[in-house]
Amino acid sequence: ATPVSIMVGSGRAAQLGVLFRSGAALEGLGEARVVALDKTGTVTRGVMEVTDVLPAPGFGREELLRLTAAAESASEHPLARAIERAAGSGVPAASDFEAIPGYGLRATVEGRRLEVGAARFMERLGLELGDLGAQAGALAAQARTPVFVAVDGGLTGLIAVADPLREGSVRAIEELRRQGSEVALITGDTRATAEAVAAQAGIARVLAEVLPEGKAQAVTELQAGGQKVAFVGDGINDAPALAQADVGVAIGTGTDVAVETADVILMSGDLRGVPNAVALSRATLRNIR
Ligand code: ADP
Numbered sequence: 001a002t003p004v005s006i007m008v009g010s011g012r013a014a015q016l017g018v019l020f021r022s023g024a025a026l027e028g029l030g031e032a033r034v035v036a037l038d039k040t041g042t043v044t045r046g047v048m049e050v051t052d053v054l055p056a057p058g059f060g061r062e063e064l065l066r067l068t069a070a071a072e073s074a075s076e077h078p079l080a081r082a083i084e085r086a087a088g089s090g091v092p093a094a095s096d097f098e099a100i101p102g103y104g105l106r107a108t109v110e111g112r113r114l115e116v117g118a119a120r121f122m123e124r125l126g127l128e129l130g131d132l133g134a135q136a137g138a139l140a141a142q143a144r145t146p147v148f149v150a151v152d153g154g155l156t157g158l159i160a161v162a163d164p165l166r167e168g169s170v171r172a173i174e175e176l177r178r179q180g181s182e183v184a185l186i187t188g189d190t191r192a193t194a195e196a197v198a199a200q201a202g203i204a205r206v207l208a209e210v211l212p213e214g215k216a217q218a219v220t221e222l223q224a225g226g227q228k229v230a231f232v233g234d235g236i237n238d239a240p241a242l243a244q245a246d247v248g249v250a251i252g253t254g255t256d257v258a259v260e261t262a263d264v265i266l267m268s269g270d271l272r273g274v275p276n277a278v279a280l281s282r283a284t285l286r287n288i289r
């Protein structure tokens with residue numbers, strides 16, 4: 001690569017709000033055959049909102065929200081912020097908080113033991129989902145994430161949370177496909193929710209229920225056969241996948257760890273920066289060759 005064409009590419013990139021960390025990144029992005037996208041905070045806004053509160057019989061709606069919000073107060077997951085906002089004021093204190101990455105959390109609230117998280121967490125605890133399981137399935141089909149709540153070892157309800165797509169996501173994915181890239185979605189979320197989001201976004205390939213340490217492994221699987229993979233993410237748990245990918249792309253408004261690990265940074269949260277950067281990378285390669 002000649003330094004001059006890389007500088008030209010980088011100047012144009014800056015105008016588009018894309019920062020290439022190196023000449024190798026500027027050259028490499030256009031060669032990626034697969035563009036894998038993290039779901040939460042990358043394809044979606046990552047600003048979630050509670051849409052449904054479904055207590056089990058004998059449990060109040062307010063009570064369910066209040067206890068769950070208390071348990072979530074020490075969590076850093078965007079789901080936690082949505083549940084806290086929905087509960088409002090008057091949330092009691094929690095103790096013995098323990099995060100279980102990829103599953104949920106445990107905490108003690110008003111002397112009661114709470115376990116909050118995904119269906120697979122409840123299954124791991126040996127709980128039958130029953131009617132709530134069926135309701136969760138219907139909510140997931142609408143792209144909502146179901147959060148189950150157990151109090152003192154008994155299932156007491158379900159809270160559903162929605163995370164709308166980012167404004168540019170559909171257009172960005174359309175453009176990537178037009179450019180000939182295969183687009184994949186990687187997420188820790190429930191399969192049904194992930195597939196509903198993928199359908200809204202126009203993504204055919206979905207890797208769901210991926211545990212936090214599994215995202216880099218998922219990228220490795222996409223690299224099978226030697227095809228080059230770009231991974232786009234925003235979170236702390238995306239750093240290993242950003243490092244494993246041939247080109248790691250971070251959302252500039254994401255966490256510091258993601259931004260520091262990435263080869264390419266999208267200064268705005270708009271995913272359309274990805275196809276723009278791919279086009280620029282290819283144009284630069286044509287200039288060099
Ligand atoms: P993602 O970033 O894709 O949501 P995570 O690995 O952080 O992936 O979480 C995977 C799943 O575990 C979430 O979709 C959710 O169902 C559950 N989970 C994780 N943290 C929490 C939490 N604080 N409260 C409720 N559920 C949680």
Ligand code: MG
Nearest residue numbers: 038040041235
């Ligand atoms: Mg994310």
